[in-house]
Amino acid sequence: MSKLISAVDLALDTAYQQITDAEWQQLFELAEARGVFEKRNAIFSGSAVNQSEGRSALHPALRNLSGQPMMVDGEDVMPQVKAVWQRMEGFCNQLIGITDVICLGIGGSDWGPRLVCDALYQVNPNMGKAIRLHFVANVDSAELATTLAKAQPRSTRVLITSKTFTTLETMRNAQTVINWLKLHQVTPSQLKKCLIGITANPEAAEAFGITPENIYPFWDWVGGRFSVWSAVGFPIAIKFGFATYKQFLAGAHAMDQHFVNAPAKENMPLTLALTLIHNQRKHSITAKAIVPYAHALRFLPEWLQQLEMESHGKSVTVNGESCDPTSPVVFGSAGSNSQHSYFQMLHQGTQIIPVDFIAIKQAMSDLPEAKEHHQSLIANCLAQAQALANGSEEEFAYDSCPGGRPSNLIWLPKLDAYYLGALLALYEHRALCLGAIWGLNSFDQPGVELGKKLAKPIQAALKGDNPSLDGIDEITAARIKWLNS
Ligand SMILES: O=P(O)(O)OC[C@H]1O[C@H](O)[C@H](O)[C@@H](O)[C@@H]1O
Secondary structure, three states: OOOEEEEOOEEEEOHHHOOOHHHHHHHHHHHHHOOHHHHHHHHHOOOOOEOOOOEOOOHHHHHOOOOOOOEEOOEEOHHHHHHHHHHHHHHHOOOOOOOEEEEEOOHHHOHHHHHHHHHHHHHOOOOOOOOEEEEEOOOOHHHHHHHHHHOOHHHEEEEEEOOOOOOHHHHHHHHHHHHHHHHOOOOHHHHHHHEEEEEOOHHHHHHHOOOHHHEEEOOOOOOHHHOOOOHHHHHHHHHHOHHHHHHHHHHHHHHHHHHHHOOHHHOHHHHHHHHHHHHHHHHOOOEEEEEEOOHHHOOHHHHHHHHHHHHHOOOEOOOOOEOOOOOOEEEEOOOOHHHHOOHHHHHHOOOOOOEEEEEEOOOOOOOOOHHHHHHHHHHHHHHHHHHHHHOEOOOOHHHOEOOOOOEEEEEEOOOOHHHHHHHHHHHHHHHHHHHHHHOOOOOOOHHHHHHHHHHHHHHHHHHOOOOOOOOOOHHHHHHHHHHHO
């Protein structure tokens, strides 16, 4: 089969995977046997594919610009999606005099908008409104403190983004921001105007003190890590305009259509997923690197870490059986910087770590020297892929690179909202293909809940409200005693 697949003007080049035609054939047969396209159809038709929580995962509806209905539980969800778009657009047109927008949220309520806003800003710092966006996720007050030092309380809006509206970090940060606003003489009526809730739990947002007209809902059929396409992506619209946000949705929608309509052997998300399966089976890989040769995509690996490892860091299938190796460790960072940290290990380490290189055809700044910079950037990207694949034979084994190290290359024509949407949707659908092949529920995260549960008695103990250290093991109890001593 062709080693080059295109979709939505993106190109996927798998040539350095060195997969034979016979191996491709087996991989596509495996995808068929594991019901990848049945799973895809179940997702797009709104079935409750998140079995443990009894929910659909219909994030493609959030970017469905086709005018066609999309159904959950017999109901077309498009009217509610469009109603939120309309309200978001109205809000974007009213932002006169606002200098700062503080975006509070964590995990799926942070990475997507943080990545997209940073990427668009990096390629064009003059694009959009002169509003400063500040993303704050960590409950470590240091992140919030540096933000509050920059923001102007009288002309700030605060977006509190949380699907559940119960997440400890976000709620703590929101309370501290409210205290800061009050400290700066923001009146109760100004405060009401200033706070905006983005959530699938509007009751909790209202109970927290957000006025109903400032609550932008999304729904329990949207997984947190797939939620950037909902009102969670509001910062994109606020900073860069609603039309740009719509472009972002349009790129993802185009990728959805490709995923739904392209036959298996020309299907980019599936092909990308199968290269990973091949690497697991042939090279027993346990790690995978994502290296965008674009400073603007420096947050992509983190976004992808949540998408991949929260969806598939699991060892029991939906049927309760233990399974083949599932998600590898996903890591990465922007090239060419990454060449000067962990690439040595990719070339000569004892384990094979496949790489997804992502490169952009067009230069990404307007400096007069941008073209020369871009040539150096792309030359490095192509050279690394070549070195990994072919290696080198030197006089001493110590100096030799073994080669045979697989990589993909994904080309984007340029970096804008549309192609960014297409790229993120490509990786989302790749994840869905992998989940189907591994037999996992891609949409829950029971492991994350344990840590959250255990933090509660510890926090109480640190406050002095749990003197008998109930619910805390001996080692942790000793640590708390040390801290309190
Ligand atoms: O949006 P929230 O309800 O505040 O949740 C934020 C994050 O919390 C946890 O880390 C979950 O595992 C993530 O999937 C979620 O994105």
